[in-house]
Amino acid sequence: MVAQPREAPVSRALTASLEHAAPAWLRACDPRLRIVAAVLFAVVTVGLHQFTALLAAFGVALALALTAGPLPQLLRRAAPLEGFMLLLLLSLPFTVPGHTWFELGPLAASHEGLSLALSIVLKAGAVALMLFALLATLDMVVFGHALARLRVPERLVHLFLFTVRYLDLLQDEYRRLRLAMRARAFVPRSDRHTWRSFGWLIGMLLVRSLERSQRILAAMKCRGFDGRLYLLDRQRWRGSDSGWAAVMGLLLGGLLWLDRL
Secondary structure, three states, X not given: OOOOOOOOHHHHHHHHHHXXXXXXXXXXXXXXHHHHXXXXXXXXXXXXXXXXXXXXXXXXXXXXXXXXXXXXXXXHXXXXXXXXXXXXXXXXXXXXXXXXXXXXXXXXXXXXXXXXXXXXXXXXXXXXXXXHHHOOOOOHHHHHHXXXXXXXXXXXXXXXXXXXXXXXXXXXXXXXXXHHHHHXXXXXXXXXXXXXXXXXXXXXXXXXXXXXHHHHHHHHHHOOOOOOOOOOOOOOOOHHHHHHHHHHHHHHHHHHHHHHO
């Protein structure tokens, strides 16, 4: 008898809370529109050069992100990226040659390095905020089905959906293995025994994951799975989606026009 895989409550609860926090007009948009809009915005933003256009793109993304979720959650999600951006701001002015801005001992900061650092920070921040607003508030299952509707290869869609579905199960398996190691008085140190133990831990996690995947595949075959992804959702393009697509097109066109001024 094949064991039934249990639900992944953590990821589903997080996704549900994010989706519920999004405004009604954003939840009503077609998921395909949100994916295409996020990708096009990222492509256009990365290609911008003028700081005026970059500031406009960052402002639009920030405003949309603030409407799609509470500010504390936005700051918590953006903290890792902003930490990396801070390192760029501190290092690039001293590593990019150009006209000297100021000197700090033997180091000289350049205006070109500062401009490059600010450009990267604005681009990365704008793209990350737009992805948070449009995609992070989208249910992962709906997101996977929308990818399939956009003709993304089925193997990639399968891989994405299975990863989302069973990521928490793998994390629980890792926690059980770590608990078993602590029950045997294992204390990690910087020595050969510790690295060997963590190697065995990763190996056992891979072995158990393989065994679980085989059981899941057997359960799916018992239910008639033939390797194809059948889309049972009803995603339909509506008139409001055409209106939002026109708004996004005007926004992207305005950014490109502002960059060419």
